[in-house]
Amino acid sequence: MPFICENVECRAVLARGQVRSSQEDAGWCFYCPDCNARNELKDVGIPGGPAQLVQPDRSVPPHKIVATARPLEDGRYAAQLRVQRALAVKGTYAVEERWEQLGVFLNAQEAVAHANSFAADLLKA
Numbered sequence: 588m589p590f591i592c593e594n595v596e597c598r599a600v601l602a603r604g605q606v607r608s609s610q611e612d613a614g615w616c617f618y619c620p621d622c623n624a625r626n627e628l629k630d631v632g633i634p635g636g637p638a639q640l641v642q643p644d645r646s647v648p649p650h651k652i653v654a655t656a657r658p659l660e661d662g663r664y665a666a667q668l669r670v671q672r673a674l675a676v677k678g679t680y681a682v683e684e685r686w687e688q689l690g691v692f693l694n695a696q697e698a699v700a701h702a703n704s705f706a707a708d709l710l711k712a
């Protein structure tokens with residue numbers, strides 16, 4: 588399993604031999620040779636044995652979510668959403684997905700809250 592740089596703008600796929608892992612006060616990590624981002628590592632080896640380093644699973648990848656409320660002529664608000672999913676490979680983000688009108692709400696906060704919960708459901712799948 589190669590390592591993948593967690594910097595979303597980089598996402599370099601690195602063979603184990605390409606990275607030098609180091610143990611710092613905060614734990615194991617490596618620095619990406621492409622962008623120099625610090626990447627956290629976890630030692631899953633047996634205690635006292637040689638270190639077996641893996642990248643921790645990120646339960647929430649760094650997707651970009653932009654939820655907004657667009658004022659309508661009648662004083663209500665349309666919930667709008669833009670989502671860019673972070674990819675697990677180099678190439679940064681997937682194509683942006685957009686929703687111009689997820690629903691119409693009486694106030695802007697409700698519209699934004701609706702767009703955010705829609706995004707949460709979408710990215711769970």
Ligand SMILES: [Zn+2]
Nearest residue numbers: 592597619622
């Ligand atoms: Zn990197």
